[in-house]
Amino acid sequence: xxxxxxxxxxxIIASETRLLMNLRDDKPGIWEPDRWSFIGxxxxxxxxxxxxxxxxxxxxxxxxxxxxxPCVLEPVCSYIYEPVGTLTTVFLYEHDYLWQEDLSCxxxxxxxxxxxxxxxSGKILSLKTGRGHLVAPDHVEVLRRYLKCLP
Numbered sequence: 001x002x003x004x005x006x007x008x009x010x011x012i013i014a015s016e017t018r019l020l021m022n023l024r025d026d027k028p029g030i031w032e033p034d035r036w037s038f039i040g041x042x043x044x045x046x047x048x049x050x051x052x053x054x055x056x057x058x059x060x061x062x063x064x065x066x067x068x069x070p071c072v073l074e075p076v077c078s079y080i081y082e083p084v085g086t087l088t089t090v091f092l093y094e095h096d097y098l099w100q101e102d103l104s105c106x107x108x109x110x111x112x113x114x115x116x117x118x119x120x121s122g123k124i125l126s127l128k129t130g131r132g133h134l135v136a137p138d139h140v141e142v143l144r145r146y147l148k149c150l151p
Contacts, residue, residue: 009052010040010090010142012076015098018113019143022060023126023133025108032136036112036124040088049089061111062104070096076146081138090142119143 013020019038026034041056043049053073054065067073076090105111110128118124122140123132 006084006086007043007049008041008081008086008088009043009049009056010038010088010139011053011057012038012090012092012143012146013098014092014094015096015113018099018115019119020061020098020103021112021114021119021124021135022105022107023109023112023124023128024136035134035136036114036119037136037139038142042086049091053091053093060105060107062106063098063101065093066095076149077142079138079142079145088138090146092146116143116147 021036022039023036024030024032024034031037039057039060041052041059043052044055047055057063057065065071065073072092072094074092076092078087078089080086081088099113103111110126112124112127114124119135120140120143122135122137124135125132
């Protein structure tokens with residue numbers, strides 16, 4: 001697999017009918033602070049996209065990606081994140097029983113399994129903060145793109 005500079009990955013994690021969202025920390029200087037997003041991050045030098053996916057999932061939610069059996073990983077689309085010109089490749093990871101796993105929120109404020117309409121609404125209630133937080137706009141768009149590809 002080729003290595004790309006200025007590349008990031010986004011992983012839509014699906015279990016049953018819900019998608020996993022991460023409420024990001026409210027820290028200056030990070031991407032989309034205080035907003036809900038999918039799991040993902042920047043591709044490090046000499047790292048493949050699969051290496052990045054595995055590393056980011058382990059770092060952010062303490063889970064080792066499984067492949068095969070009830071688990072499917074497939075590319076969805078790629079797009080340029082305009083504010084910084086980063087190529088982002090989006091993957092879908094489907095795992096029938098992941099919602100039952102004890103995932104850790106190692107980065108950010110909270111993990112939450114969300115229904116698609118809630119994500120598309122652009123705002124999701126946090127159980128930890130007790131208020132609604134916006135969804136990262138490009139992740140709403142990524143979800144829309146993905147839904148258009150479904151049969």
